[in-house]
Amino acid sequence: xxxxxxxxxxxxxxxxxxxxxxxxxxxxxxxxxxxxxxxxxxxxxxxxxxxxxxxxxxxxxxxxxxxxxxxxxxxxxxxxxxxxxxxxxxxxxxxxxxxxxxxxxxxxxxxxxxxxxxxxxxxxxxxxxxxxxxxxxxxxxxxxxxxxxxxxxxxxxxxxxxxxxxxxxxxxxxxxxxxxxxxxxxxxxxxxxxxxxxxxxxxxxxxxxxxxxxxxxxxxxxxxxxxxxxxxxxxxxxxxxxxxxxxxxxxxxxxxxxxxxxx
Amino acid sequence: xxxxxxxxxxxxxxxxxxxxxxxxxxxxxxxxxxxxxxxxxxxxxxxxxxxxxxxxxxxxxxxxxxx
Numbered sequence: 001x002x003x004x005x006x007x008x009x010x011x012x013x014x015x016x017x018x019x020x021x022x023x024x025x026x027x028x029x030x031x032x033x034x035x036x037x038x039x040x041x042x043x044x045x046x047x048x049x050x051x052x053x054x055x056x057x058x059x060x061x062x063x064x065x066x067x068x069x070x071x072x073x074x075x076x077x078x079x080x081x082x083x084x085x086x087x088x089x090x091x092x093x094x095x096x097x098x099x100x101x102x103x104x105x106x107x108x109x110x111x112x113x114x115x116x117x118x119x120x121x122x123x124x125x126x127x128x129x130x131x132x133x134x135x136x137x138x139x140x141x142x143x144x145x146x147x148x149x150x151x152x153x154x155x156x157x158x159x160x161x162x163x164x165x166x167x168x169x170x171x172x173x174x175x176x177x178x179x180x181x182x183x184x185x186x187x188x189x190x191x192x193x194x195x196x197x198x199x200x201x202x203x204x205x206x207x208x209x210x211x212x213x214x215x216x217x218x219x220x221x222x223x224x225x226x227x228x229x230x231x232x233x234x235x236x237x238x239x240x241x242x243x244x245x246x247x248x249x250x251x252x253x254x255x256x257x258x259x260x261x262x263x
Numbered sequence: 264x265x266x267x268x269x270x271x272x273x274x275x276x277x278x279x280x281x282x283x284x285x286x287x288x289x290x291x292x293x294x295x296x297x298x299x300x301x302x303x304x305x306x307x308x309x310x311x312x313x314x315x316x317x318x319x320x321x322x323x324x325x326x327x328x329x330x
Contacts, residue, residue, distance in 0.1 A: 016330030041329025
């Protein structure tokens, strides 16, 4: 169990719901991952689709908590309006705030992000900002009232893992009591483990599971990996050393400190 | 006659009407959607008293997969 703002979750993995080969596989992946929170989004409701939303019916049936995002927004104004719409539809004041500044990297726009964060918090939102690992940006977000930060590991969907571990470690050190979640860029379970072993509280990912050859199996792999990573973090890893240190005690081994003779 | 852009498509309404009336006309269930008019959020509580204007841009959204 871990606390994220005012919620308690069992699993440190939060799973996205997009890009799966089918809704059925998405459902099975969510079950296999044992997650209790999933990310969702909003899109225009087509005239011929109205009243028929199998996806949303499935999510409600699974009973997961939802974390709506503002994906696709490029200005604070768009993100604020989208967040307000999400709050009404999903009946939650939580928002995964995404304000994209570059189409090629999907890098967050830090300036618009701060503006949107400030406004949404003033309107009672629990803002979980998708941000870069920039320390000063993160400081501003915290100053405006964010209880959670969600720096990227790498560009969304790139699967590159943690591109800037130094900065991610710095954030962990500078915000020792804040909930930190790595959001985006994770490709393999080992990437997720690295983040959790670093002390990050959780991982949000989507593409790494949804686009895997076998999404349901990959969902299980991430579930186990993140649990293993957390155990490792709590256990405390040994410091890395430059030279070897024998694991087998040498005292009283045969021939210990015995002079060799060549008589 | 009102010209409305609904989710990017230009449509016409024969007479002035509220958001509640427009949603009914278009066949939407107001409990499954959210609305912005001219990029400004309109709360469900205000549907009945919000009148659509000529050239309004209406976005109606619903839950969708997201990462």
